[in-house]
Amino acid sequence: MTRQAASSRRGIWGQIVALYELLSSTRFAILVVIALAIASILGLVIIDQIPFRGEMARMRYAERLDEPLVWFLVHIVPASPFRSLLFRVLLALLSLSLLACTIKRGRRHWREAWVIDPPDAQRFRSPNAVVWQSAAADPEAPLTRLLRGRQFALRRAACGEATCLSAKRFGLSRLGPVLTHVGFLALVVGGLWMASSGSSRMLWLRPGETATLPEASLRLTLEEFQIETTPRGQIADYFSHVALFEDTSLVRRATIEVNKPLRHRGYSLYQTSYRQDPTRVRSADLLLDLAQLLSGPEGDDAAAPGDRPTHGRVETRFDEPLNVRIPWGRRVSLGPAPYAAEIDTFFADFRILAGGPGLASEEPRNPALRLRFFAGDSLVGANWYFAFHPEMSVGSGPDLPLRFISYDPLMTTGLELSTHPGSGWVWAGIVIMTLGTLLSFLLRYERAWLRLRRVRDGWEITLLHQGSPKQAPEYARREWERYVTPLAIEMMRRVEPRGGRPVRWPGMAEPGAGSGAQGTAPRPSGKEAERA
Amino acid sequence: MTGHSLDVQIFTVAFAVYVAALLLFLGRSATQRAWVGWAAVGALGAGTLLQTIALIVRWRLSGHAPLSSMHEYASVMSWMAAGSLTILVARTRRFEIGAYASPVIIAIMAIASLMPKQINQQLVPALQSYWLHIHVSMAALAEGAFALACALAIVYLVKARKADARPEELERLDTLTHRTISVGYPLFTLGALFAGAIWAYNAWGTFWSWDPKEVGSWIIWLFYTGYLHARYQRGWRGRKAAVLSIIGFVMVILSFVGNLFLGGQHSYG
Numbered sequence: 001m002t003r004q005a006a007s008s009r010r011g012i013w014g015q016i017v018a019l020y021e022l023l024s025s026t027r028f029a030i031l032v033v034i035a036l037a038i039a040s041i042l043g044l045v046i047i048d049q050i051p052f053r054g055e056m057a058r059m060r061y062a063e064r065l066d067e068p069l070v071w072f073l074v075h076i077v078p079a080s081p082f083r084s085l086l087f088r089v090l091l092a093l094l095s096l097s098l099l100a101c102t103i104k105r106g107r108r109h110w111r112e113a114w115v116i117d118p119p120d121a122q123r124f125r126s127p128n129a130v131v132w133q134s135a136a137a138d139p140e141a142p143l144t145r146l147l148r149g150r151q152f153a154l155r156r157a158a159c160g161e162a163t164c165l166s167a168k169r170f171g172l173s174r175l176g177p178v179l180t181h182v183g184f185l186a187l188v189v190g191g192l193w194m195a196s197s198g199s200s201r202m203l204w205l206r207p208g209e210t211a212t213l214p215e216a217s218l219r220l221t222l223e224e225f226q227i228e229t230t231p232r233g234q235i236a237d238y239f240s241h242v243a244l245f246e247d248t249s250l251v252r253r254a255t256i257e258v259n260k261p262l263r264h265r266g267y268s269l270y271q272t273s274y275r276q277d278p279t280r281v282r283s284a285d286l287l288l289d290l291a292q293l294l295s296g297p298e299g300d301d302a303a304a305p306g307d308r309p310t311h312g313r314v315e316t317r318f319d320e321p322l323n324v325r326i327p328w329g330r331r332v333s334l335g336p337a338p339y340a341a342e343i344d345t346f347f348a349d350f351r352i353l354a355g356g357p358g359l360a361s362e363e364p365r366n367p368a369l370r371l372r373f374f375a376g377d378s379l380v381g382a383n384w385y386f387a388f389h390p391e392m393s394v395g396s397g398p399d400l401p402l403r404f405i406s407y408d409p410l411m412t413t414g415l416e417l418s419t420h421p422g423s424g425w426v427w428a429g430i431v432i433m434t435l436g437t438l439l440s441f442l443l444r445y446e447r448a449w450l451r452l453r454r455v456r457d458g459w460e461i462t463l464l465h466q467g468s469p470k471q472a473p474e475y476a477r478r479e480w481e482r483y484v485t486p487l488a489i490e491m492m493r494r495v496e497p498r499g500g501r502p503v504r505w506p507g508m509a510e511p512g513a514g515s516g517a518q519g520t521a522p523r524p525s526g527k528e529a530e531r532a
Numbered sequence: 533m534t535g536h537s538l539d540v541q542i543f544t545v546a547f548a549v550y551v552a553a554l555l556l557f558l559g560r561s562a563t564q565r566a567w568v569g570w571a572a573v574g575a576l577g578a579g580t581l582l583q584t585i586a587l588i589v590r591w592r593l594s595g596h597a598p599l600s601s602m603h604e605y606a607s608v609m610s611w612m613a614a615g616s617l618t619i620l621v622a623r624t625r626r627f628e629i630g631a632y633a634s635p636v637i638i639a640i641m642a643i644a645s646l647m648p649k650q651i652n653q654q655l656v657p658a659l660q661s662y663w664l665h666i667h668v669s670m671a672a673l674a675e676g677a678f679a680l681a682c683a684l685a686i687v688y689l690v691k692a693r694k695a696d697a698r699p700e701e702l703e704r705l706d707t708l709t710h711r712t713i714s715v716g717y718p719l720f721t722l723g724a725l726f727a728g729a730i731w732a733y734n735a736w737g738t739f740w741s742w743d744p745k746e747v748g749s750w751i752i753w754l755f756y757t758g759y760l761h762a763r764y765q766r767g768w769r770g771r772k773a774a775v776l777s778i779i780g781f782v783m784v785i786l787s788f789v790g791n792l793f794l795g796g797q798h799s800y801g
Contacts, residue, residue: 026765033758037751044747044794082742191740200737234654258657259735270737418737426739430726441718 024100032094039090043081054079083195095188102181109174116157118164124451124462128480130488131504132497135458139495140165143450143461146494150487152448162453169446176440183433190425200418205240206277206410213417216267219245223253225413227274238274240413256415266419273414278348278362281328282408284369286385288322288334289401324402328410331374337400338375344382345370346407357384369404373397446483460503461495463488480506539590539598540649543607546582547641549575550614554638557631569627573618576630580614587611594651599668600659601652602791606644608669612676613637617683620708629705632690633683636781640679643789663731670723671749675784677716678756682781684709685774692771706769709777717756724749736797745798748787755780 022028047053050073052060057073064070078084123129136142140163147154152167203211205222212219224241237257244251244264254262262269324341326332331342350368351360360366367387373380381397385404393402420426451462465484492502536544556572559565587607590598598604614637621630655664688705691697728749729739740746759776762768768776791798 026761030758030761030766033754033761037754037758040747040751040754043742044744048744049794082747194739230654232654235657236654237657237660259661259663259731261734261737268737270735272737416737420733420738423733423739426729430729434722434726437718437721441714 020100020103023097024104026101029094029097029101032090032097036087036090036094039081039087043084043087047077047081050077053077088192091188091192095185098181098185102178102185105178105181109178112174113171116155116166118157118159118166118451119449119464121160124449124464126464127504128464128506129504130463130465130484130502130506131460132492132495132502133455133458133460134495134497136495139459139461140452142494143452143491146490147448147450152446159451162451165450165452167446167448167450170443171445173439173443173445176436176438176443179432179436180440181436183429183431183436186425186429186432188429190422190427190429193422193425194420197421198419200416202272203415203417204275204412205415206280206412210245213267215419216265216417217246218251218264218267220269220415221245222413225274225411227411238271238413240271240415242269242415268418268420270416270418271413272416274411275362275414276348276364276409277412278359278364279346280410281343281346281369282410283325283327284343284346284407285405286324286326286371287390287403287405288324288337289403290322290336326371334400334402337398339373339380339398339400341371341373343369344372350384350386364409367404367407369407370395371397371402373400448487458498459495461491463491536649537590537593537651539586539593539651542582542586542589543649544645546579546586547638547645549579549582550634550638550641553579553630554634557627557634560627561631569625569630572627572630573622576614576621576634577618580611580618583607583611583614590651594653596655597665597669599664599672600655601648602788603644603647603649605668605672606640606647606788608672609676609679610637610640610644612673613640613679613683616677616680616712620680624704624708628691629684629687632687633680636679636683636686643785658735661731661735663727663734667723667727667731670719670727674716674720674723675788677712677719678752678777678781678784681709681712681716681777684712685777688774689771689778692774702770706773709774710763710769713756713759713777713780717760720749720753720756725753741797743798744790744794744796745787748783748790752780752783752787755783 053073054077055074056079057070057077058065061067061070061073065074078086081087144154144165147165147167150169152169153171155166157164157166199215203220205211205220205225207222207225210219210221221243222240223243225238226241227238228236230236239255239257241253241255242262243253244262252264256262256269256271258271261271322335324332324334326341326343328343331340333340345357347357347359347366347368348362348364349360350366351358353360357368357370369385369387370382371385372382381395383393383395383397383400383402385393385402387404387406390403390405393399447466449462449464449466451460451464453460453462463484465480465487488502488505497503553572553575556568556575560569560572587598587604590604594600599608613633617630617633617637621627684705688702688709691705692702728746732741733739755776759768759773759780762776763773
């Protein structure tokens with residue numbers, strides 16, 4: 001290998017290492033998190049509130065594309081902010097940062113888990129160490145029993161002439177942040193996969209109707225759609241009773257409701273909505289004004305019922321108009337009128353369009369009904385009737401005093417057929433992150449070192465409890481009081497210090513340091529020892 | 533109070549008792565008498581108890597957990613903050629924390645009282661799930677913890693401005709703020725985000741749909757994640773951490789009231 005090639009390789013490797021260091025740094029992670037937060041706020045509060053942007057703006061402002069604002073809306077403002085390239089790049093950067101950080105942490109924890117590397121003699125003399133001397137013949141056994149009893153995992157290591165014991169408790173909690181990072185990565189992978197490859201479409205079905213699902217090689221029949229209401233008329237729940245067929249054989253029968261989707265071979269069917277069928281009704285209710293019908297077109301509508309003339313067998317009906325209900329698909333006789341009628345067409349929102357009458361929207365804004373009239377079996381004509389304009393009728397049919405007053409809508413169920421290709425990753429991410437969060441916040445990792453050094457007439461025992469060096473002094477003090485003091489006192493109760501006092505205790509002045517001692521070494525007896 | 537249901541009447545009394553607790557805390561600050569401080573703690577505890585009764589009564593009247601409207605959500609949030617504050621002040625005997633934290637609780641109560649308070653006896657089908665209890669209660673409790681952390685951060689900043697501020701007292705406040713966030717953060721992660729995502733998967737067919745409330749929760753979560761990383765990894769504490777804690781809770785409030793302006797699938801009244 002030439003020197004130049006070696007140098008080049010070092011250069012590339014150096015760049016990779018530098019990139020790894022950058023990505024795994026907390027500063028970078030925090031910057032990406034801030035950028036993501038700002039992008040999310042921008043996306044939600046600003047971009048999402050602009051009605052026409054991206055390609056929508058191109059369609060809307062086709063004739064004004066030269067205007068700077070329109071150009072900006074078309075080319076710069078994303079149509080869907082959370083699916084935009086910028087947002088995905090930020091998510092990818094966060095993922096890379098998490099990956100690098102996870103590798104860094106994982107390597108460190110792995111090393112710490114397997115390599116016993118006792119602190120040097122200097123650290124055993126640090127102010128945080130508890131040191132006492134004892135005349136006990138074998139102090140190791142009772143101290144080991146005590147630590148094991150408190151769930152510390154112990155490992156022995158040689159440190160010079162002394163014996164060192166590494167004690168760890170709840171080491172699993174160190175996995176917490178690693179698992180949280182790994183789980184988040186799985187969530188991002190699953191989420192992006194689902195967003196790019198997942199599918200979703202609405203199926204609107206009438207009772208008895210069958211939809212073919214070619215993507216799933218299935219057919220879905222809506223057997224019944226049911227809406228439950230409270231006595232006050234509020235919607236309590238709604239269900240779709242469906243049957244799934246593969247070819248002609250029934251695969252399964254199920255009830256789909258909100259919160260209870262049907263899942264079948266990677267496909268999910270959700271009960272998302274329902275609506276009135278905009279072109280069908282179960283039945284229509286019409287009012288036939290018998291008074292006008294039987295008295296002819298010039299009849300006196302305003303006359304009081306008692307003043308109206310009587311006409312043979314329909315005499316008793318003159319007091320009230322005749323209510324006629326026409327079910328969809330059935331021909332109904334109109335009583336005294338010499339016609340029968342059937343529903344030909346229904347539009348929930350009638351409008352005269354370019355090609356004639358049509359449906360303006362799916363909302364019931366102008367319900368209209370076209371009735372066909374028959375005399376015997378012959379078609380005599382057809383008229384339009386309007387629910388919101390009951391006195392109006394248009395068409396070639398007979399001029400009957402008929403009013404369209406109401407209708408029983410045909411409700412159709414709205415089912416969403418979805419696939420979620422990355423859902424496994426998302427589930428894994430949720431489980432792993434939950435585990436990581438619980439480990440991080442519920443367990444408290446503790447690491448301590450115990451050094452047993454033989455001295456002239458006994459043993460010198462040093463307890464070095466490693467709290468986090470980054471903790472605030474107040475927190476470290478409280479942590480010491482809460483965790484270390486009881487442990488150290490209990491240890492000294494099991495292996496009694498010579499003279500009843502330790503040689504060193506955090507906060508206690510060094511022997512021979514004069515009278516300025518601030519701390520007091522406790523005796524392993526009394527109230528505190530009892531508490532411990 | 534005529535015309536309001538029983539729970540709303542008890543809620544209003546609890547609100548008044550919280551205001552009384554604040555006045556007593558302020559009285560304690562002015563007089564430095566311990567019994568006034570304990571009276572304030574008692575009033576705060578009584579307010580919490582009354583609010584607990586109000587929530588139970590509402591639960592019985594509606595037939596479902598009081599977690600389905602903005603009034604109920606804010607009420608649970610303030611209940612969590614008030615209960616935690618009572619315990620905190622009683623345990624630490626730092627009555628001045630109560631003087632600064634009570635206004636935050638009263639502010640949340642005020643927001644709750646401004647929201648429509650009528651009882652929805654019939655939940656919309658989407659809310660008829662056991663996930664309502666898990667998701668909404670955990671999110672409200674987490675945000676209650678964030679409210680308390682914000683109050684503690686305010687106490688920190690006020691005390692840090694004084695020339696005679698004792699460092700150990702400031703450190704204690706800083707630690708308390710961090711610990712409160714350490715309670716709220718996992719609750720928020722598991723309850724608001726994960727439980728919500730699983731529920732959305734069952735009800736709406738997608739784990740995440742970038743709904744305004746979801747985006748708000750995502751930003752809050754990112755923010756507190758940044759707070760914890762800045763603290764653990766970069767050693768941010770003291771004034772910087774306190775400012776972050778306050779900003780975090782401002783985001784919680786913005787996300788809460790954002791429903792009124794941005795709508796979305798989480799708008800349930």
